[in-house]
Amino acid sequence: MPELAEAEFFRKRWHCAARGKMIRAVLTHDGAKIFRGTDVPALQRALRGQRFAWSETKAKQILLRFGDHAWVGVHLGMSGELRAEPACYEPRKHDHFVLKIAEHTLVFSDPRMFGRVQFHRGAVPPPWWTKIAPEIRSDAFTLEAVAAFLRRRARAPIKAVLLMQERFPGIGNWMADEILWRAALHPRRLAGSLTPAETKTLWRECHRVARLALDTIAGKGNYLPPDLNTHIPRSWLFWHRWEDGGRCPRTKRRLVREKVGGRTTCWSPARQKLSPR
DNA sequence: GTATTTGTTGTTGC
DNA sequence: TGCAACAACAAATA
Numbered sequence: 001m002p003e004l005a006e007a008e009f010f011r012k013r014w015h016c017a018a019r020g021k022m023i024r025a026v027l028t029h030d031g032a033k034i035f036r037g038t039d040v041p042a043l044q045r046a047l048r049g050q051r052f053a054w055s056e057t058k059a060k061q062i063l064l065r066f067g068d069h070a071w072v073g074v075h076l077g078m079s080g081e082l083r084a085e086p087a088c089y090e091p092r093k094h095d096h097f098v099l100k101i102a103e104h105t106l107v108f109s110d111p112r113m114f115g116r117v118q119f120h121r122g123a124v125p126p127p128w129w130t131k132i133a134p135e136i137r138s139d140a141f142t143l144e145a146v147a148a149f150l151r152r153r154a155r156a157p158i159k160a161v162l163l164m165q166e167r168f169p170g171i172g173n174w175m176a177d178e179i180l181w182r183a184a185l186h187p188r189r190l191a192g193s194l195t196p197a198e199t200k201t202l203w204r205e206c207h208r209v210a211r212l213a214l215d216t217i218a219g220k221g222n223y224l225p226p227d228l229n230t231h232i233p234r235s236w237l238f239w240h241r242w243e244d245g246g247r248c249p250r251t252k253r254r255l256v257r258e259k260v261g262g263r264t265t266c267w268s269p270a271r272q273k274l275s276p277r
Numbered sequence: 278g279t280a281t282t283t284g285t286t287g288t289t290g291c
Numbered sequence: 292t293g294c295a296a297c298a299a300c301a302a303a304t305a
Contacts, residue, residue: 003283033301060284078284079302094302112301114284156295165285172283262297264281281305288298 002076004136004170005213008057010082012224014064017084017104018052023066027091027098033113034077034096043119046070047099058132059169069121073129077114083107133169136210146203147196154192158202160261161191168206174238175213177266179205181237181248186272187260241266 002010026044028035050067057063062074062082074082074097089105091098097108097117108117120126134140149167150158162168162176171179180187183205185198194202216231218224225231232238237255240246246255248268257266 006283075284078282111303112282112284114300116285153294160295163284174283176283261295263284279305282303284300286299289296291293291295 002060002080003172003175003213004057004059004210005217006228007060007062007076007170008214008218009225009228010076011055011057011062012218013084014052014082014106015055016222016224018099018101018106019054020051021101021103022051023047023049023099023101025100027095027100029096032096034080034108034110034115034117036116038117038119042121043072043117046119046121047072052099052101058129058135059165060172061129061132063125063129069123071120071122071126071129073116073118073120073126074108075116075118077110077112077116079112080108080110080115083109133166135169136171136206137214141203141206143200143203146206147199150191150194150199154190156191157187157261158185158189158191158194159187159263159265162206163261163263170210171206173263173265174241175209177241178213178237179209180272181268182209184271184273186274187265187267188274237266237268 026047028040028044047066047070050070052064052066054065055062060075064072064074066072085105085107087102087104091107094109094111095107096110099106118128150161153161159176159180162171162179179202183201185202217229235249237249240249240255247253248255248271251268251270253268253270255266256269257264259265
């Protein structure tokens with residue numbers, strides 16, 4: 001499931017349950033695809049006996065620091081999740097990366113294994129972390145940068161462009177649909193066809209949806225909602241995009257679902273027109 | 278058996 | 292070269 005807000009929600013779970021605690025054991029599934037390119041024995045040696053010092057989320061990715069020099073990157077892929085189970089929890093089939101502390105069992109579970117765990121030793125965060133594009137909620141995510149990117153991707157549908165992590169880090173399928181719906185832009189509009197006013201609206205809704213998604217899904221400040229998605233309002237497209245016969249929360253007209261840019265896309269034809277207005 | 282999935286990457290072809 | 296489209300990855304679910 002994880003887009004930027006879900007990644008932050010899962011990070012907080014581990015963070016709230018285990019920050020400052022000592023890692024007593026590191027359990028891994030040998031050869032699991034999530035460890036592709038990672039030296040798993042080195043990872044285990046580096047974490048055992050260290051404290052879970054600190055963590056942060058950037059886009060869809062999570063960075064954890066153990067002790068002063070051990071960094072672990074987690075990408076949740078399509079089906080990954082982080083949980084804090086009781087100390088006595090026995091890892092199951094899809095629990096590929098498990099950390100034991102005195103009070104809890106920290107679990108990274110991922111049935112489809114599109115997710116990833118990376119490891120790095122050093123005084124500063126690794127290149128694969130620092131090279132992630134500037135966050136949507138940062139000053140670096142400017143209208144000008146978005147406009148320039150749309151010009152470069154002029155012949156691709158705007159839906160496909162919103163999924164490109166190099167410029168829209170953390171946006172995934174449902175957030176892209178939510179943004180386009182709020183901006184009243186048809187997902188098949190070519191990126192190069194947007195007027196300056198439409199581009200500005202798109203940019204603004206990227207900011208708003210990123211902020212709203214983080215606040216409602218991951219909670220504000222140190223608050224962690226008990227369950228994923230429990231606070232998402234019915235007024236979002238989110239709840240209606242998979243319903244058969246679903247209706248647009250604003251126009252009350254039927255929603256449409258079709259593949260755009262290789263992904264199933266939901267929009268409100270009454271609100272999102274193909275021809276510029 | 279078929280088709281679907283909130284993601285990313287490598288290949289192909291224009 | 293740059294960009295766009297698509298298959299592949301894996302496993303569960305309808």
